[in-house]
Amino acid sequence: MCVSVTFIAIVDGAITTVALPSIARQFHLTTAALDGVVVIYPVCLAMAIPASAWLVERFGGKRVLLTALAGFLLSSLLCGIAATLGQLVAYRAVQGLSAGVLFPASAALLFSTFNTEEQVRISRYMIIPQQIAPAAAPVLGGLLVDRLSWRWVFYVNIPVGLPALLFGAVFLAAHRGSRPGRFDLPGLLLSASALGTLMFGVSEGPNRGWSSAAVLVSLVLGTVLLAATAVFELRVRHPLLKLRLFANRLFRDTNLLNLVGLIPIMGAMYIGPLFLQQAQHRSALESGLTTFPEAFGVLLTVQLVGVLYARIGPRLIVGCGTAGVSAVLLLFATCDAGTGLWTFRAYMFLLGVAMGCFFVPTTVASIATIDRRDLAHASTLNTVVRQTGGALAPAAVTTALVLGTPSAAAANPPVAAYQHTYLVLAAIAALTALFALTLPDGPARAAARATSGTSAGSPVPPEQGQEPCEARGGGAPDRPGARTGDWVG
Template structure:
């Protein structure tokens, strides 16, 4: 389920030139088609935990998926830019509920050791999706139409809806209190404004009126939302969960650590196409090996998790990422594609030691009744980190480029950007080695022992 939402967030960029020709516009004029998706996604996330607790994770998940598929159909059939942007907004709102609802259902169904095992398989679509999106988008646009980058969600999503309706087990947490409308308005406005500022900063310039206004307003609204939610008896976002050090530290690692990781994924295609002047197909096939590295390491990390704990795995994973980014910083205009592909494979090996352990560990000490709330906060953090990555890369490129060459950065600018990302990964690795993971390791060991001494009741599996 999450596969199509991740693909949809990345695949649309490939279709922008074709959409511009269809509507007789410039590609720059279609900026709203891309930006409205993460903005609306961020605005919908705060309400997801309350919806899951009120109506049940299965019902919310399937409703969000149906809304996502319906808006995909409408996007593909959109006759003009205005309606395309409106339907993309609905897509973003649906995805904002879909991500935390699927996580809440997964982690409420399985115990800590089973979560490690399931995450080893869940990581497959999560890593294949962003790697495959550019290639899939190019094939659809070239051989069919830009409309198929939206229509393609239907043959994938409809069977998932049917499977979920038949096999997903229902889960509902404790009965939620009164809906926190003020908290929703403050948090949604804050996250939407911040996300807009982060996404548009590299395009419009960080000093532009729109970006500065959005970031300042978003910061003020975010501060107001935090104060209000901490003083509310039944908040929409249970920010008190961040008083748990393991939950807080793993989320901080996710927020900062995602920047060098996703930044490298964003920078790679730019380097190959703009720095080396190669084709989009060469770019797509050269960044794809990262997924294989992740799939390899996550299997090993799953086996080691209960033995050594997430602290060592995550710290070593981020240190490995930092070392590989230093290798990328040596690439120049003459670096061969197979060398670059080898580096991407090595990057994926490091990434595989970060994603799964931090996600599972973040929920190890969270009470079962708070899983929906914790999943929602995790999603907010990951989406923010993902949005910061391209902004950081673009800013690093500009800082390493003379003003006269800003439109076409030289290879040295890309090398500078890789060095910045390496430094950030190294700093995050040092912090990861301070992670208090005793409780996470104990929980995994306890459930492993239970699983070996007596049969575990069979559960229906989340199809996310």
């Protein structure tokens, strides 16, 4: 259930770019005029995230997850049948709002149901859509646009998401809501405005220029609103964003790792296709097939990480992984116009091997010492940080490329600009590795060891137990932990 949800939400965020030229021809516009179709999705996604924790606490994880998925699928259908650009942008906004609830709601449901040992195993499955989706989106989008039409980049969500929606409605264990306190409307208005404005500035900075009035106003206003949000949320009794969780050092440090560490990781995924298509003049299909080995490297490593996590802890795993990312980025910095595809594919595979040490440990360790009652809030904050880090990656890459490109060749960066950008990403990854080695992972190892002897069918210690659940159909007693035969996601 959650794997399907994650897959379609990530694909939808990446696949639309491929269809822009075809959409422009349909509406008799330039591709640049369709910027709103792309930007509105991450902006609305960021605006919806703050409300997700309160919704999960109030109405229960199952109900919120299925409602958000239904909204996502309906808006996908509407995007496909949109008759004007205005309609398409409006429906994309609904998609973004739905996705902003989907990510934290699915994460909160998973982490409140399973203990630490099971979370490590589940994260090994969740990494599959997170890696396959970005790699598959350009190839899938190209095939749909060429063979059918641009409308199918939205229709494709329905055959994947509808079975997941029906499956969840029938088999997903109900999660009772609680009384989370009065809804923090001022906090929502402040946080949504701050995150949406910042996301717009970060997304548009590389396109419009960081010195453009719209970008500068967005970044300054977003920063002011974010500061106001922090001050307000720390004072209110029932905050929408429980920023006090950042007082927990392990939670704070793992989120800092995600914020900064995702820049070189996602930046490498963003710059690879650009280098292949612009510097080496490869086709989109060749580019997609050449960057795809990264996913195999990640999937290989996460299996080993799942075994080592409880034994050596996240500190060494993440530190060594990000150091490996830095080393591979230095290899990419040696690539030029004559570098063979198989050499580039080998580097992409090695990059995936190193990246695989990052995702699972930071995800599991971030909630290892969080009270179970705060898991929905922790998942919301995790999602905010990851979305921000993911948005900063292409902005950092594009900015580095622009700085390394002579003004006369602005439309076509030289090979030296790409090499310079890879060096910048390698430096950020190296700094991230040094910080990762200071991670206080003793509590994370203790939490993993406390549940390592607990089978899937055994009770979980009270402090690691899930929030009360009620089985489908009602009447079943609340139970801690999950059993192998329970369909929970």
